[in-house]
Amino acid sequence: MILGLANSLFRLFREHSDVVSVDKLKKDGVRSVTVLDWSRIDQLIAKAVDDALKKRGVELPPDALASVNQQAREAFARLLEQRDQWRDSAQTLEQQKSELEANLHRLVAELDTARSQLTREKTHRVTAADVAVSRAQMDSFAVRLKDGLVDLFKDAPAGGSPELARAAAELAERLLADEKARALTAAKQDQDARIDLLERRIAKLNGMLESSDRLVERLKSAKSIDPGIESEFREVQGLSAADTNAGAKRGLLEQIFKLNVELREAIGKDSPPAGGSAAEPR
Amino acid sequence: MTQEAGGDGEVRKDHGVLYIGMDLGTSRTSIACSNGVRETVASVVGYPKDVVARKLLKKDLLVGQEAFDNRPALDFYRPLAHGVIKGSDGKGDPADAKRNLQAARDLVRTAIGLAKPRKDELIYCVIGAPAQASIHNQRAIIEAAREIVDSVMLCSEPFSVAYGLDRLTDVLVVDIGAGTTDLCRMRGTMPAAEDQLTNTFAGDHIDQTLLELTKAKCPEGQVTPNMVRQWKERWASVRDTLEPIRVQIPVRGAPTEVDITDAMRTACRTLVGPIVDGLQELISTFDPEFQDRLKNNVLIGGGGSQIDGLGDVVEREMRRRLGTGRVTTVEEPIYAGANGALKIAHDMPAEYWERVR
Ligand SMILES: Nc1ncnc2c1ncn2[C@@H]1O[C@H](COP(=O)(O)OP(=O)(O)O)[C@@H](O)[C@H]1O
Numbered sequence: 001m002i003l004g005l006a007n008s009l010f011r012l013f014r015e016h017s018d019v020v021s022v023d024k025l026k027k028d029g030v031r032s033v034t035v036l037d038w039s040r041i042d043q044l045i046a047k048a049v050d051d052a053l054k055k056r057g058v059e060l061p062p063d064a065l066a067s068v069n070q071q072a073r074e075a076f077a078r079l080l081e082q083r084d085q086w087r088d089s090a091q092t093l094e095q096q097k098s099e100l101e102a103n104l105h106r107l108v109a110e111l112d113t114a115r116s117q118l119t120r121e122k123t124h125r126v127t128a129a130d131v132a133v134s135r136a137q138m139d140s141f142a143v144r145l146k147d148g149l150v151d152l153f154k155d156a157p158a159g160g161s162p163e164l165a166r167a168a169a170e171l172a173e174r175l176l177a178d179e180k181a182r183a184l185t186a187a188k189q190d191q192d193a194r195i196d197l198l199e200r201r202i203a204k205l206n207g208m209l210e211s212s213d214r215l216v217e218r219l220k221s222a223k224s225i226d227p228g229i230e231s232e233f234r235e236v237q238g239l240s241a242a243d244t245n246a247g248a249k250r251g252l253l254e255q256i257f258k259l260n261v262e263l264r265e266a267i268g269k270d271s272p273p274a275g276g277s278a279a280e281p282r
Numbered sequence: 283m284t285q286e287a288g289g290d291g292e293v294r295k296d297h298g299v300l301y302i303g304m305d306l307g308t309s310r311t312s313i314a315c316s317n318g319v320r321e322t323v324a325s326v327v328g329y330p331k332d333v334v335a336r337k338l339l340k341k342d343l344l345v346g347q348e349a350f351d352n353r354p355a356l357d358f359y360r361p362l363a364h365g366v367i368k369g370s371d372g373k374g375d376p377a378d379a380k381r382n383l384q385a386a387r388d389l390v391r392t393a394i395g396l397a398k399p400r401k402d403e404l405i406y407c408v409i410g411a412p413a414q415a416s417i418h419n420q421r422a423i424i425e426a427a428r429e430i431v432d433s434v435m436l437c438s439e440p441f442s443v444a445y446g447l448d449r450l451t452d453v454l455v456v457d458i459g460a461g462t463t464d465l466c467r468m469r470g471t472m473p474a475a476e477d478q479l480t481n482t483f484a485g486d487h488i489d490q491t492l493l494e495l496t497k498a499k500c501p502e503g504q505v506t507p508n509m510v511r512q513w514k515e516r517w518a519s520v521r522d523t524l525e526p527i528r529v530q531i532p533v534r535g536a537p538t539e540v541d542i543t544d545a546m547r548t549a550c551r552t553l554v555g556p557i558v559d560g561l562q563e564l565i566s567t568f569d570p571e572f573q574d575r576l577k578n579n580v581l582i583g584g585g586g587s588q589i590d591g592l593g594d595v596v597e598r599e600m601r602r603r604l605g606t607g608r609v610t611t612v613e614e615p616i617y618a619g620a621n622g623a624l625k626i627a628h629d630m631p632a633e634y635w636e637r638v639r
Contacts, residue, residue, distance in 0.1 A: 047354055230298060230400060231298045236406070237629070248450050249445075249629060259437075263420055
């Protein structure tokens with residue numbers, strides 16, 4: 001029962017564990033926030049314990065009372081610690097939020113780049129004109145040409161012939177065309193692969209963006225002040241004609257209105273309200 | 283005016299209309315709103331006494347129960363004494379009057395905040411204020427509300443209770459509070475001084491009587507006002523036959539069971555005589571042709587109306603002394619005034635709201 005009492009006491013304190021920020025205290029002239037008047041707190045605790053006991057009509061022997069007070073003090077110290085932890089986690093949350101927002105910006109930039117790359121790739125398909133044969137390709141071409149020529153000349157009489165020369169030229173041309181076609185196909189495959197990659201990247205970035213957006217929204221709504229609860233009414237209502245007592249009510253409402261107009265006039269005469277413009281109709 | 287006075291850019295209030303009905307009472311302030319919110323707070327306000335207290339409480343302003351709970355660390359105000367804002371009558375210490383007005387403002391502001399209004403909604407508020415509030419009182423209430431709402435109207439609290447229950451005219455409203463029982467005869471919307479009577483046979487009087495009777499029964503027991511109030515709020519009844527009420531009272535440290543059934547009945551019944559006296563007075567000075575209508579149109583509200591069987595016993599006593607009587611107890615004593623004020627706000631034509639902005 002004693003522990004329960006200490007706990008319930010400190011539930012009271014806990015209920016008041018927000019609002020005044022360290023900054024605000026500083027503004028209020030408190031230079032060192034660690035300054036806590038423990039003797040005052042001790043007094044408060046002892047008083048709270050005393051009140052709570054009295055409220056319940058309980059009288060404790062001095063040593064039991066001292067023990068309750070001690071427990072109360074300990075619970076209080078724990079509570080202070082908890083409060084600091086809460087404040088820390090609030091700060092972490094704030095930090096997470098700004099990190100997330102920065103991340104979000106990066107994501108959006110990346111997505112933009114990926115999208116314009118994709119458009120570029122799609123509007124500018126690779127053609128033969130774009131294909132440059134690389135050094136390595138030239139090397140492999142040279143090797144194959146050499147092999148082909150060796151093959152061609154294998155059974156040929158020494159000194160050659162015009163047919164042979166034409167055949168050699170054709171071979172070289174065909175091999176070169178093959179090489180170009182291969183290069184073009186490879187380039188096209190590369191582009192397709194790039195497009196595919198970009199498309200997949202964009203889809204993924206979009207997904208990340210959406211979930212980050214949701215997270216930021218959630219963090220925002222968790223942090224920001226309550227937007228309020230919406231009224232049932234979009235428009236000013238007024239007495240319904242269907243009201244069974246509409247006639248009598250109309251008269252009474254008019255009376256109230258008139259009394260309030262008189263009241264405003266009396267107030268105005270008495271002395272104008274501070275701020276002035278409040279009474280002006282739109 | 284909008285909430286954002288002096289802020290950068292006015293909030294457009296084109297989203298909707300929030301109606302707030304408020305019952306600004308001596309001991310409780312309650313609101314009922316068109317967004318479904320219903321809240322009640324004790325009408326007490328506290329400000330931390332010093333920097334240490336503020337650091338401890340982490341707040342500059344405490345209202346309601348939490349102000350009670352931290353009272354030793356606070357400058358503590360009950361801004362509505364006897365239903366009117368203390369100090370707004372221009373009597374007494376001006377500095378004290380100023381602080382009380384500030385406390386009243388903070389109370390009204392806090393109560394409106396409890397409605398969780400959206401910034402983009404128009405807020406129209408009807409405040410049921412004690413019928414006897416002076417022009418100074420009413421001014422203070424209006425000024426406090428105006429800081430936050432777009433348009434505010436006052437009406438007398440007993441009228442709002444009656445309007446809320448569709449008892450529009452020739453009705454007698456009995457409001458049993460903590461310190462006083464207020465009786466009010468309503469013809470139109472604004473009772474005159476001769477339409478009102480007040481006596482001190484109310485909640486606190488029951489507590490006091492019950493305390494004395496309990497002490498007489500158990501002289502050794504430790505009984506506090508707080509304990510008896512809790513018993514009352516749980517078991518108050520005026521019925522002839524009751525389930526036995528047994529409570530635990532510490533006697534030299536040991537909990538001891540005491541039967542307080544008769545004490546409870548006796549204490550609660552101390553209100554009945556004075557109520558019927560008051561009713562009789564207000565009825566007998568009324569237009570004789572309408573006296574029977576009044577007798578049959580008695581409404582009992584306030585926290586004390588929750589005393590079990592009170593309506594029946596008052597009715598019985600009225601029949602005995604006045605020949606006839608019909609008594610209704612409000613269903614929701616805490617919200618009856620606020621509900622009525624909300625209904626008035628809802629029914630009030632748009633042009634009236636515009637004209638008192
Ligand atoms: N269930 C209950 N039975 C009897 N009395 C009650 C009950 N609940 C509250 N009360 C009493 O009602 C009184 C407060 O009434 P209320 O109308 O809230 O006050 P006021 O009119 O003074 O603002 C207190 O004396 C309180 O103890």
